[in-house]
Amino acid sequence: MANDNDTFKKIIAHAKEYGFVFPSSEIYDGLSAVYDYGQNGVALKNNIREYWWKSMVQLHDNIVGIDAAIFMHPTTWKASGHVDAFNDPLIDNKDSKKRYRADVLVEDYVAKIEAKIEKEITKAAKRFGDQFDQAQFVATNPRVIAYQEKADSILKRLGQSLEKEDLDDVKALIEELEIACPESGSRNWTEVKQFNLMFGTKLGASAATAMDLYLRPETAQGIFVNFLNVQKTGRMKLPFGIAQTGKAFRNEIIARQFIFRMREFEQMEMQFFIPPGSQKEWHQHWKKTRLNWHLSLGIPAENYRFHDHEKLAHYADAACDIEFKFPFGFKELEGIHSRTDFDLSNHEKYAGKKLKYFDPDRNESYTPYVLETSIGLDRMFLAVFSHAFTEETLEDGNTRTVLKLPAVLAPTKVAVLPLVKKDGLPEQARQLVDMLKWDMATVYDEKDAVGRRYRRQDALGTPFCITVDHQSLEDQTVTLRDRDSMEQQRVSMAEIPALLAAKVNPKQWLLKR
Ligand code: GAP
Secondary structure, three states, X not given: OOOOHHHHHHHHHHHHHOOOEEEOOHHHOOOOOOEEEOHHHHHHHHHHHHHHHHHHHHOOOOEEEOOOOOEOOOHHHHXXXXXXXOEEEEEEEOOOOOEEEHHHHHHHHHHHHHHHHHHHHHHHHHHHHHHOOHHHHHHHOHHHHHHHHHHHHHHHHHHHHHHOOOHHHHHHHHHHOOOOOOOOOOOOEOOOEEEEOOOEEEEOOOOOOOEEEEEOOOOHHHHHOOHHHHHHHOOOOOOEEEEEEEEEEOOOOOOOOHHHOOOEEEEEEEEEEEOOOOHHHHHXXXXXXXXXXXXXXXXXXXXXXXXXXXXXXXXXXXXXXXXXXXXXXXXXXXEEEEEEOHHHHHHHHHHOOOOOEXXXXXXXXXXXXXXXXXXXXXXXXXXXXXXXEEEEEOOOOOEEEEEOOOOOOOOOOEEEEEOOOOOOHHHHHHHHHHHHOOOOOEEEOOOOOHHHHHHHHHHHOOOEXXXXXXXXXXXXXXXXXXXXXOOEEEEEHHXXXXXXXXXXOHHHHHOOO
């Protein structure tokens, strides 16, 4: 697992070199915080989206999917609170003229304290070896306790100041912590100001009549405004969910960390409509269900943690993030928010239309509460991609770069390689490709020596390679090579489809949890 800046740079370079992610409009020197997915990236992204959709929609008989438009009536964003409250606190450094998110400056400071704790733990683990009890060490070591208390108290104060919109105190905190501008090194800061993150655009041909629109900053509102359409046409009974995936846009101030924070990105969201009063129970339920979805991919549990929010978004009465250990530390991957009846009630008010649910069991109408699960598809891509990126030194001293992607998500499931480009081996290999490609992403590759072809497939994350050799023509067997163990076994061609299907079928993965 990657854990430092150099490795992160290598991951970004690898994503470009192997056709996963390119800077947007690169021939014009790119556009900051906007990226394009290449031929392998789009396959990985589609597979993640499908894995999410299967688990959330196909496997839940009380969740249905929709696909709402990106453009929405502008009053949507007034009702949702985004016009008034979708702001980031910004601060400028007067010397470098660079603009920062004030909360992120403080969070980065805290991340440095957390890195010190990690260092203490690593040192102690080395010292005590097998005897090391991490939980006990963290609970009793005075240095670690002091670091943790400091980090907690800074985050608490930041949360409280943001909650109260006390921007002067956020600036005071930055000054007290002596945070300097990473660019100029100076502490010459402006006041902290709020900045709205929505992109505006216009609908209509003439300047006089054009209507001001926003590009949606979250997909969720397309679900809220369709709540009654879906409930009535689908004859849905509470509790039920509406899911969708799609693009969202935010004028993010901090454009770094690759596809972690983008200006155009994709979300996978589900709004679960529930009777008021049951939100605590459903919050627990969805926290557990969503974490299990992540764990089903086989990435070890220590890479995930829950983080309960101190500062709540304008619509929430409780919120929890699933954080992932990215190469630059633990950061938010998914949010599980208890949104109360904030959105539906406000749409009722602004649209002047009833958005109530008639509960046949209670024989009354009410505005449902909502539990939301919201994950960034691009951020999930970065999580699996960065975790999969591995540089190995082999027994013979050679090195290889391998993407140990979960087979269910890998862009290509199997590569079929004729050992040589003659003697009927390409024809036999192509027959195998023609048989397999109906059920899984399959490629044919005959270029270069077979060892180099294996390395290339390793770097692309292809979990299986099949080599067709002269023996294949005689007894209809091939070698099947496993990406991670590099073990090869001789198997009959007839067995291949069932053997591979068992390894790449989402069912086998989703059933693990
Ligand atoms: N509907 C709720 C909502 O949008 P959020 O916490 O602002 O909540 C949800 O966003 C998820 O969307 C985040 O956990 C993250 O994975 C993803 N996300 C948010 N902003 C993003 C950005 N600028 N670039 C990439 N992903 C982003």
